[in-house]
Amino acid sequence: MTADVSIRNATKVFGAFRALDDVSLDIVAGEFIVLLGPSGCGKTTLLSILGGFIEPSAGTIAIGGKDMTHVEPARRPTTTMFQDYALFPHMKLIDNVGFGLRMRGMGKAQRNDKALAMLDLVGLRASATRKPHELSGGQRQRVAVARALAVDPDVLLLDEPLGALDLKLRRQMQDELKAIQKRVGTTFIHVTHDQEEAMAIADRIVVMNHGRIEDVGKPSDIYMRPRSLFAAGFMGEANFLPGRVISIAEGEAQVETALGSAPIPITAFTAGRPQTNSKVTLCIRPEHFRSATEDGAAVALARARITDSAFFGAHHRCHLKPESGADIVITANLPQTAHPKPGDMLDLSVKADTIVALIEA
Numbered sequence: 625m626t627a628d629v630s631i632r633n634a635t636k637v638f639g640a641f642r643a644l645d646d647v648s649l650d651i652v653a654g655e656f657i658v659l660l661g662p663s664g665c666g667k668t669t670l671l672s673i674l675g676g677f678i679e680p681s682a683g684t685i686a687i688g689g690k691d692m693t694h695v696e697p698a699r700r701p702t703t704t705m706f707q708d709y710a711l712f713p714h715m716k717l718i719d720n721v722g723f724g725l726r727m728r729g730m731g732k733a734q735r736n737d738k739a740l741a742m743l744d745l746v747g748l749r750a751s752a753t754r755k756p757h758e759l760s761g762g763q764r765q766r767v768a769v770a771r772a773l774a775v776d777p778d779v780l781l782l783d784e785p786l787g788a789l790d791l792k793l794r795r796q797m798q799d800e801l802k803a804i805q806k807r808v809g810t811t812f813i814h815v816t817h818d819q820e821e822a823m824a825i826a827d828r829i830v831v832m833n834h835g836r837i838e839d840v841g842k843p844s845d846i847y848m849r850p851r852s853l854f855a856a857g858f859m860g861e862a863n864f865l866p867g868r869v870i871s872i873a874e875g876e877a878q879v880e881t882a883l884g885s886a887p888i889p890i891t892a893f894t895a896g897r898p899q900t901n902s903k904v905t906l907c908i909r910p911e912h913f914r915s916a917t918e919d920g921a922a923v924a925l926a927r928a929r930i931t932d933s934a935f936f937g938a939h940h941r942c943h944l945k946p947e948s949g950a951d952i953v954i955t956a957n958l959p960q961t962a963h964p965k966p967g968d969m970l971d972l973s974v975k976a977d978t979i980v981a982l983i984e985a
């Protein structure tokens with residue numbers, strides 16, 4: 625089963641503190657949504673409001689078109705899977721997975737069929753009679769997913785479910801979780817502060833900060849076309865160049881930064897239209913810089929000298945100082961074939977369609 629979710633103006637105030645501040649979001653049935661943000665940004669508060677464990681101070685929640693704002697957790701079509709998902713150690717996997725069904729009064733034969741189908745879904749049917757201590761951490765995690773899905777929630781809420789796993793297992797489980805979600809088609813809403821995890825699993829990422837939504841979109845959209853400085857910086861690395869619009873011509877804004885003046889396409893402005901004198905910040909990902917010796921670069925930025933360079937396999941990671949003497953350090957990942965060395969002077973440029981320009985509020 626699956627359902628859409630509609631969050632309207634959800635706010636949660638703890639004393640004088642706004643943990644969630646006027647959040648609205650529409651989730652389509654069957655989407656894998658990731659709530660991403662730093663510690664304390666309100667992700668868990670929003671998830672708890674969806675699960676019914678916290679009542680919002682204002683706003684509404686609807687699931688499958690039904691108002692759920694004041695409905696208790698057990699009466700919602702949601703299941704929550706916490707990081708500390710403790711399986712019952714004395715029970716076989718089949719009984720762990722069937723536990724929620726037993727609580728709902730389902731008979732043993734039917735319950736076991738369902739539990740086996742769920743274990744099949746996560747690739748553990750052959751282990752149905754084993755106990756949790758006989759499993760690896762990743763396998764236990766898969767049992768927890770099977771148990772959460774056994775009761776047929778329309779929406780599965782996952783609060784940092786991979787947080788306790790080591791990095792390698794975590795990356796592996798991300799792929800498995802995504803594959804399971806695509807197989808069952810249930811709406812998943814997953815909380816994490818790990819941007820790589822978000823990119824690996826999400827259909828859409830919701831970037832949160834200070835109780836608010838900063839950006840929502842497909843991982844590639846948030847990376848390539850972020851609509852806020854926070855989203856640009858939280859999703860990967862970016863060079864931020866503060867500047868000012870000095871003139872606007874057809875399709876372009878001339879922007880002056882510490883790297884000189886450059887024509888920036890209007891399409892680079894992802895939020896709002898620039899005007900003459902607008903204060904702006906250009907965001908350039910390290911891998912989008914080109915040295916002038918390469919083709920395909922459109923916007924010439926500045927001559928700059930490499931101060932240090934390290935080989936990272938897929939690229940050379942370089943720091944550069946502009947020839948103008950401006951007090952700024954540029955981080956550029958230059959292609960393997962560029963052979964950069966400290967002391968080299970480069971004419972840095974950027975492909976026009978990779979620049980993002982944000983107007984200062």
Ligand SMILES: Nc1ncnc2c1ncn2[C@@H]1O[C@H](COP(=O)(O)OP(=O)(O)OP(=O)(O)O)[C@@H](O)[C@H]1O
Pocket residue numbers: 638641643661662663664665666667668669670817
């Ligand atoms: N019951 C509460 N009483 C007071 N403040 C709270 C309560 N629950 C959460 N907060 C505060 O609300 C803010 C948001 O908390 P929340 O748990 O939603 O953050 P989070 O983004 O999930 O962070 P983390 O990744 O650390 O879990 C935090 O500053 C937290 O201290």
